[in-house]
Amino acid sequence: MAADDLLHWRPEFPILANSVYLVSHSLGAMPRRTRDRLAEYADTWATRGVRAWAEGWWELPRTVGDLIGRIIGAGPGEVVMHQNQSIAQATVLSSFDWRGPRNGIVTERLNFPSNLYLFHALEHEGARLVTVESDDGLTVPLDRLLAAIDETTRLVSVSHVVFKSAFVQDIAAVIRRAHDVGALVLVDLYQSAGTLPVNVRALRADFATGGSVKWLCGGPGAGYLYVRRDHWETLRPRLTGWMAHRDPFAFEDRPIDYAEDAYRFLNGSPNVPALYAARSGYEIVGEIGVEAIRAKSVRQTQHLIALADAAGIRVAGPREPAHRGGTVTLDVASGHAIASALAARDVLVDYRPGAGIRVSPHFYTSSEELDAFIGELTRAIETQAGRPTTASTSAAY
Ligand SMILES: Cc1ncc(COP(=O)(O)O)c(C=O)c1O
Numbered sequence: 461m462a463a464d465d466l467l468h469w470r471p472e473f474p475i476l477a478n479s480v481y482l483v484s485h486s487l488g489a490m491p492r493r494t495r496d497r498l499a500e501y502a503d504t505w506a507t508r509g510v511r512a513w514a515e516g517w518w519e520l521p522r523t524v525g526d527l528i529g530r531i532i533g534a535g536p537g538e539v540v541m542h543q544n545q546s547i548a549q550a551t552v553l554s555s556f557d558w559r560g561p562r563n564g565i566v567t568e569r570l571n572f573p574s575n576l577y578l579f580h581a582l583e584h585e586g587a588r589l590v591t592v593e594s595d596d597g598l599t600v601p602l603d604r605l606l607a608a609i610d611e612t613t614r615l616v617s618v619s620h621v622v623f624k625s626a627f628v629q630d631i632a633a634v635i636r637r638a639h640d641v642g643a644l645v646l647v648d649l650y651q652s653a654g655t656l657p658v659n660v661r662a663l664r665a666d667f668a669t670g671g672s673v674k675w676l677c678g679g680p681g682a683g684y685l686y687v688r689r690d691h692w693e694t695l696r697p698r699l700t701g702w703m704a705h706r707d708p709f710a711f712e713d714r715p716i717d718y719a720e721d722a723y724r725f726l727n728g729s730p731n732v733p734a735l736y737a738a739r740s741g742y743e744i745v746g747e748i749g750v751e752a753i754r755a756k757s758v759r760q761t762q763h764l765i766a767l768a769d770a771a772g773i774r775v776a777g778p779r780e781p782a783h784r785g786g787t788v789t790l791d792v793a794s795g796h797a798i799a800s801a802l803a804a805r806d807v808l809v810d811y812r813p814g815a816g817i818r819v820s821p822h823f824y825t826s827s828e829e830l831d832a833f834i835g836e837l838t839r840a841i842e843t844q845a846g847r848p849t850t851a852s853t854s855a856a857y
Contacts, residue, residue, distance in 0.1 A: 464756070464826070464827075466748065466752065466753075466756055466823040466824065467824070467826055469744065469748070469823060469824050470824050470826070471492075472491050472492050472493070472744070472824075473489040473490065473491060473492065473677075473824050474489075474490070474492055475489050475490065476489060476824055478806060479806040479807070479808055480806065480807040480808065480829045480832055480833055480836070481808050481822075481824075481825070481829075482807070482808060482809050482819045482820055482821060482825065482829070482833055483808040483809055483810055483818075483820060484655075484674060484675055484677070484786070484820045484821075484822040485623075485626070485651060485674055485675070485785075485786060485787045485810075485818055485820040486673070486674060486810050486818070487673055487674065487679075488654075488673065488674055488675055488676060488677030488678070488679075488741060488822065489677060489822075489824065490677065490679060491677055491740040491741055491744055493740045494679065494737050494740045494741070497736045497737060497739060497740055498733065498736055498737055500736060501732065501733050501736035501737075504517075517730070517732050520541065520730050520732060520735045521540045521541040521542075521703075521723070521726055521730050521735070522537055522539075522540060522541075522722065522723070524541050524682070524735045524738060524739060524742070525537075525538075525539035525540045525541050525684060525722075526539065527739060527742035527743060527746060528541075528653070528670075528676075528684045528686075528742060529686070530742075530746045531653055531654060531676070531742065531745055531746055531750060532649060532653050532658050532659070532660050532668060532670075532686065533658065533659030533660050533661050533662060533663075534660050534661060534668075534686045535661065535689075537721060537722055538686055538687070538688075538689060538722060539684050539685065539686045539722070540684070540685055540722045540723065540725055540726055541682055541683070541684055541685075541730060541731075541735055541738075542682075542683040542684065542685055542726070542727075543681060543682070543683060543731045543734070544671055544681070544682075544683040545572075545574070545648065545650055545669050545670055545671040545683040545684075546574040546575070546578065546683070547683060547699075547727075548669035548670075548683045548684060548685035549574075549575050549578055549617070549646065549648070549669050550578050550699050551685060551697045551699050551725050551727070552615075552646050552667045552669070552685070552687070552697070552725075553578055553579075553582060553615075553646075553699075554697045554698040554699035554700075555695040555696060555697045555698070556614055556615065558582055558585045558586040558587035558614070559585070559586040560586075561612060562611070562612055562613070562614045562642075562643075563586055563587050563588050563612065563614055564587075564588050564589075564590055564610070564612045564613040564614055564615075564643075565579050565582065565587050565588070565589050565590065565613075565614065565615050565616075565617060566590045566592065566605070566608045566609050566613050566615070566616045566617070566618075566643075567579055567589070567590070567591055567592070567616070567617045567618060568591065568592045568594065568600045568605060568618055568619075568622075568629075569591055569592065569593050569594050569600070570594050570597070570598075570599075570600055570619070570622045570623075570624060570625070570627070571617065571618060571619055571648065572619060572623050572648060572650070575617060575619075575648060576591075579617065587614075588612070590608050590613075592604050592605045592608050597624070597625075597814045597815070598622070598624065598625035598627055598776060598777055598778075598789070598815060599622070599625065599627045599778065599783075600618075600622070600627070600629060602629070602630050602633060605618070605629075605634060606633065606634065606637045609634070609637050609638050609641060609643055610641055611641050611642065613638065613641060613643035614643060614644070615643060615644050615645070615646055616634055616638045616643055616644070616645045616646070617645075617646040617647075617648070618631070618634060618645075618646075618647060618648070619647070619648040619649075619650070619651060620647050620648065620649050620651065620652040620656070620658060621651035621652040621656060621785035621786075622651070623650070623651050623812075624789070624812045624814065624815040624818075625776065625777040625778070625787075625789050625815050626651065626777050626778065626784050626785035626786065626787035626788070626789060626818075627777060627778055627783060627784070627785075628652075628656065628778070628782070628783050628784060628785055631645075631647055631658075631663060631665070632663055635663055635664055635665060635666075639664070644666040644667070644691075645665055645666050645667070646666065646667040646668070646669065647660075647663075647665050647667070647668045647669075648668075648669055648670065649668050649669065649670040650669070650670040650671055650674060651674065651675075651785055651786075651787075652670075652675075652785060653670050653675065653676060653750075654674070654675030654676040654677075654745050654750060654753065655675040655750070655753055655754065655757055655785060655786035655820075655822070656750070656754055656785050656786065657750045657751055657754055658750075660686050660688075664688070665686070665688065666687070666688050666691060667685070667686065667687055667688070667691075668685075668686040669683065669684065669685055669686075670683065670684055671683040671684065672684075672734075672738045672741065672742070675745070675753075675786060675822065676738075676741045676742055676745055677740070677741030677744065677745065678737065678738030678739070678740075678741040678742055679734065679737045679738060679741070680734065681731045681733070681734025681735075681737070681738075682731065682734045682735055682737070682738040685722075685725055687722060687725055692720070692721070692722065692724065693720075695724070695725075696718060696724075697724070697725060699727060700716055700718075700726075700727055701726065701727030701728040702728065703723060703726040703727060703728060703729065703730070704716060704718055704719055704723055704724045704725065704726045704727060705717060705718070705719060706718060706719045706720065748823055752823070753822070753823045756821075756823055757786045757821060757822070757823075758781045760821035760825060760827065760830060761781070761784060761786065761787075761788050761821065762781065763827065763830055764788045764819060764821065764830050764833075764834075765779060765788055767830060767831070767834040768788070768790055768834065771834055771837070771838050773790050773791075773792060773837070773838075773841070774790070774791040774792075775788060775789070775790060775791070776789040776790065776791040776815055776816040777789035777815070777816075786820050786821070786822070787818050787819065787820045788818075788819045788820075789812075789815050789816045789817070789818055789819075790816050790817045790819060790837075791815075791816040792816060792817055792837070792841055793841075793844070793845075794844050795811040795813075795816055795817050796811045797844055798811070798817060798837070798840045798841065798844055799811040799817055801840045801843065801844065802833075802836055802837065802840055805836055807832070807833055807836045807837075809833075817837075819833065
């Protein structure tokens, strides 16, 4: 097999020295240089004090957003940073009046629960929620999703890659259908950006949201929001704050006069330390390029499926690369206990009820680690089979 050039990144990720890290769909590994970035944040605060705002902190939602823009195909200034993905979605949702006849929100049962909670809350404001069902709990039939979108739909909000199963949705088809009937589309890119190429401009997506915790290796506290430029002038989010004002330092006490640029979609002060922490992961993913990450991911996830087949372990999610993101989902009994047993042996994966154990190679994963993982998993399954089943109630990220 050809040499794997991406393995030269391994020393940049300290946790790889002592664990088999297959959980980047949940928390990407921390780049070594993130520690320096956080020290830079502390030094800046310590030495520059309040001057730091004018010297870069105020601009962080945009300068860091530009690093994401490069990864998802947005133009400069078109992505702004929030504290998490849920806030970014809520900002978009707060821009519409849900009382008129065009009050439909079309979504899918497998959308991330945080988003679904937000949509349900809007039912109190007049929104009519249409939730497209999944037959198998892992995939969403495209024809059913497209058929649910009609002239009463205001917004379609779907994930590009389903978090439980890594099922890839045909976002281009959804956007085409929505635009044909005058609806807008909000795409959750959390499980795709950084592992699956995506270009929001080419797709003509109206809105896109995501965060840093997973494939982008940016750590917690940094979500992002893309809004297509031609919507900037008309959208007035009710979830707002002084950073969204045209002239925030005028401290006006009247209804907000929105900024003309993407700052109109911000609210209060940014999460400065998280934005320092997030940069390194984005820079590395941007430098490697998502095409190269995807090529390796397809190779390794196919290999993982072959190893699972050989070991007699059922693959729950999509088997064909075109329908699968960066994660392979394996259906094993007592999945939570198995994931915990593997973690105790420094093999890191996770478990989602109704789907299975989620296993994700990333650009820093070696093929030896996949072999080691299958060996450990087989042993854990055998050990577990010899034990009485116990229900686990402990929280698991
Ligand atoms: C697809 C998807 N959307 C949203 C989230 C959550 O986003 P946040 O916690 O930033 O609101 C996750 C995972 O945590 C996810 O997998």
